[in-house]
Amino acid sequence: MDCVATGGNVKVLAKAIHSLSRIGEELYLEPVEDGLALRSVNSSRSAFACFLLSPLFFQKYQAPSDQSFRCKIPIKSVQAVFKSLSSLDRSVEKCRIQLNSEKSRLTITLHCKHGLLKTHNLSFQDCESLQAVFDKESCANVLQAQPRLMVDTVLHFPPSQEEVTLSVSSDRVWLRNHVEDDADPRAMMTELSLSSEEFDHFAISTQTSITFCLKELRGLLVFAESSGLPISVYFDEPGSPVILSVMDSVLEANFVLATLSEDSHPKNHGKSNTKHPDTEQPPDDFMNDDMDSFLIAMETSELPGPSHAPTSPPHPTNNRKHPASEEEQEEALAEGPPNKKFCSLFFGSVLPTQSQLTNQTIQSQEVLASDSEDENQAETS
Amino acid sequence: MPLSTQSQADIDQYILIASLDNARNLSNILKAISFKDHAIFNATQNGLKVTVEDSKCLQANAFIQADIFQEYTIKEDAVGFQVNLTVLLDCLTIFGASTTPGVCTALRMCYNGYGYPLTLFLEEGGVVTVCKINTQEPEEPIDFDFCSTNVTNKVILQSDSLKEAFSELDMTSEVLQITMSPSHPYFRLSTFGNSGNAHYDYPKDSDMMELFQCTKLQTNRYKISLLKPSTKALALSCKVSVRTDSRGFLSLQYLVRNDDGQICFVEYYCCPDEEVGEE
Numbered sequence: 001m002d003c004v005a006t007g008g009n010v011k012v013l014a015k016a017i018h019s020l021s022r023i024g025e026e027l028y029l030e031p032v033e034d035g036l037a038l039r040s041v042n043s044s045r046s047a048f049a050c051f052l053l054s055p056l057f058f059q060k061y062q063a064p065s066d067q068s069f070r071c072k073i074p075i076k077s078v079q080a081v082f083k084s085l086s087s088l089d090r091s092v093e094k095c096r097i098q099l100n101s102e103k104s105r106l107t108i109t110l111h112c113k114h115g116l117l118k119t120h121n122l123s124f125q126d127c128e129s130l131q132a133v134f135d136k137e138s139c140a141n142v143l144q145a146q147p148r149l150m151v152d153t154v155l156h157f158p159p160s161q162e163e164v165t166l167s168v169s170s171d172r173v174w175l176r177n178h179v180e181d182d183a184d185p186r187a188m189m190t191e192l193s194l195s196s197e198e199f200d201h202f203a204i205s206t207q208t209s210i211t212f213c214l215k216e217l218r219g220l221l222v223f224a225e226s227s228g229l230p231i232s233v234y235f236d237e238p239g240s241p242v243i244l245s246v247m248d249s250v251l252e253a254n255f256v257l258a259t260l261s262e263d264s265h266p267k268n269h270g271k272s273n274t275k276h277p278d279t280e281q282p283p284d285d286f287m288n289d290d291m292d293s294f295l296i297a298m299e300t301s302e303l304p305g306p307s308h309a310p311t312s313p314p315h316p317t318n319n320r321k322h323p324a325s326e327e328e329q330e331e332a333l334a335e336g337p338p339n340k341k342f343c344s345l346f347f348g349s350v351l352p353t354q355s356q357l358t359n360q361t362i363q364s365q366e367v368l369a370s371d372s373e374d375e376n377q378a379e380t381s
Numbered sequence: 382m383p384l385s386t387q388s389q390a391d392i393d394q395y396i397l398i399a400s401l402d403n404a405r406n407l408s409n410i411l412k413a414i415s416f417k418d419h420a421i422f423n424a425t426q427n428g429l430k431v432t433v434e435d436s437k438c439l440q441a442n443a444f445i446q447a448d449i450f451q452e453y454t455i456k457e458d459a460v461g462f463q464v465n466l467t468v469l470l471d472c473l474t475i476f477g478a479s480t481t482p483g484v485c486t487a488l489r490m491c492y493n494g495y496g497y498p499l500t501l502f503l504e505e506g507g508v509v510t511v512c513k514i515n516t517q518e519p520e521e522p523i524d525f526d527f528c529s530t531n532v533t534n535k536v537i538l539q540s541d542s543l544k545e546a547f548s549e550l551d552m553t554s555e556v557l558q559i560t561m562s563p564s565h566p567y568f569r570l571s572t573f574g575n576s577g578n579a580h581y582d583y584p585k586d587s588d589m590m591e592l593f594q595c596t597k598l599q600t601n602r603y604k605i606s607l608l609k610p611s612t613k614a615l616a617l618s619c620k621v622s623v624r625t626d627s628r629g630f631l632s633l634q635y636l637v638r639n640d641d642g643q644i645c646f647v648e649y650y651c652c653p654d655e656e657v658g659e660e
Contacts, residue, residue: 077576122577
């Protein structure tokens with residue numbers, strides 16, 4: 001692999017990496033024919049982000065001869081390369097990303113003003129392809145807005161605000177902070193109402209209301225604002241993932257975020273757990289791990305054919321639908337448990353049996369498929 | 382007690398009096414070497430030299446020439462004492478580190494001699510604060526025996542170009558490796574951290590390179606934790622001279638321009654790490 005980005009595109013690349021760093025701990029890098037794919041997924045697998053930088057984005061783009069190459073790198077170390085955005089703007093003229101397969105190093109070289117050459121040889125791990133299953137085109141509702149509108153809207157929510165609820169009618173959009181029922185009754189509610197005229201594109205076919213995390217949206221906004229590209233929001237009913245998308249001729253960014261489903265009300269969580277006494281919680285983080293693989297609709301490069309995973313926005317079992325996945329089981333072991341809120345959402349869901357828990361992902365997926373058929377029964381029992 | 386009301390008798394007792402219209406001219410440069418509490422002050426007719434050391438491997442010196450001070454009187458050939466630098470800096474900025482133009486703290490620093498405290502009179506907007514800092518037995522600074530005749534390699538760089546490199550240093554690396562060579566890579570800073578390694582190469586014909594005098598390839602490693610304090614000096618400076626001698630000792634000299642455009646120097650010496658890097 002050998003890619004060279006020049007001028008302003010170096011900053012775009014840096015911004016993309018900073019955006020991805022809001023999602024997960026690791027950067028998945030995969031050079032393909034269509035361009036360089038940079039992806040990340042959060043530890044609870046409820047958010048996935050992908051930037052595809054087309055070959056035209058680069059001054060030179062050469063995918064590796066070995067098409068199957070892909071790797072993951074701690075995102076912090078890549079971020080360190082592009083640490084100072086301001087100095088990047090001022091001083092970096094060219095950025096080259098090369099793969100040194102002999103030394104197993106990814107080399108990022110920054111050619112700066114005054115002849116200064118910064119070479120970073122980053123160690124990486126081989127990994128499987130990371131790809132979320134989503135289909136923007138099938139979403140019933142689409143909104144498109146200039147980044148400014150979104151930034152100004154999100155600005156009204158305090159940084160500590162974790163989730164927002166987006167409601168749409170045929171001519172308006174409301175955004176309000178999501179407050180759980182058991183939260184402090186004195187909690188402040190903030191709601192903003194936007195007219196359809198404020199949007200570049202406004203196509204709502206069903207009146208609905210979805211709740212998703214702000215953190216990732218903020219991450220994408222940073223990118224969209226700096227590149228001045230409009231943001232599109234694709235979504236269906238609560239529980240299906242929302243897809244935030246930014247596109248221009250040489251790049252595409254998709255952020256796929258889980259949304260809260262209507263019946264995943266926090267107060268039900270305790271009951272849900274007691275309702276399924278056969279699903280004892282394993283004493284360690286392994287469960288989170290296996291839960292993830294169970295919860296998630298997967299598409300992997302190595303698993304065969306379309307038989308095992310739904311290809312359209314899936315209708316899996318659970319309260320919260322999880323857009324992204326990865327087949328490496330050990331992956332999440334190193335990470336801490338997902339944050340509390342997500343955790344509680346997981347536990348509210350139907351757990352697989354012990355035997356299923358220990359199974360590998362392929363089997364988990366079968367479970368996923370079968371469970372999704374009797375979703376309603378499971379939820380209402 | 383306004384500065385003018387000190388009795389003549391008091392003034393007569395002092396063996397060192399140094400006054401500044403702008404205390405920042407002293408505090409800024411002392412900040413550049415403040416990485417340990419103990420600072421050894423050495424005053425001569427030429428001015429003030431302040432030394433701070435760490436682990437017998439690192440030494441920083443700040444030189445404040447006599448003509449930087451509006452008044453500089455010394456009644457002995459050499460006056461030495463040691464004070465707590467953190468306390469001194471706190472006193473010097475006792476009116477706050479305000480950078481409002483036109484407002485500055487005036488300083489009169491007096492020392493009575495062995496066993497007496499260092500007395501600071503600080504005045505801003507008609508308010509005077511008197512600080513007395515206990516002095517300690519001065520220690521003998523380490524002699525790094527770094528002399529210019531033994532210098533093998535020397536480069537002078539615009540500080541801006543090094544600031545970037547030092548601000549981006551991978552702190553997970555234990556050492557900073559400095560390679561200087563008459564041929565490629567000329568001047569290279571390398572780190573070896575958790576995520577991999579990084580090299581910063583400065584070509585000898587760069588605009589940022591004011592002087593390039595390298596006679597032979599030299600690769601030395603320095604503990605990054607020891608070098609980190611020097612970034613304080615780097616941040617203040619406009620030029621830096623990087624020298625290594627035949628033993629691999631490192632000398633970093635920083636040219637610092639103060640608020641009034643006068644020039645002072647800060648110097649860091651650092652021992653090389655024992656594990657010698659691959660040549």
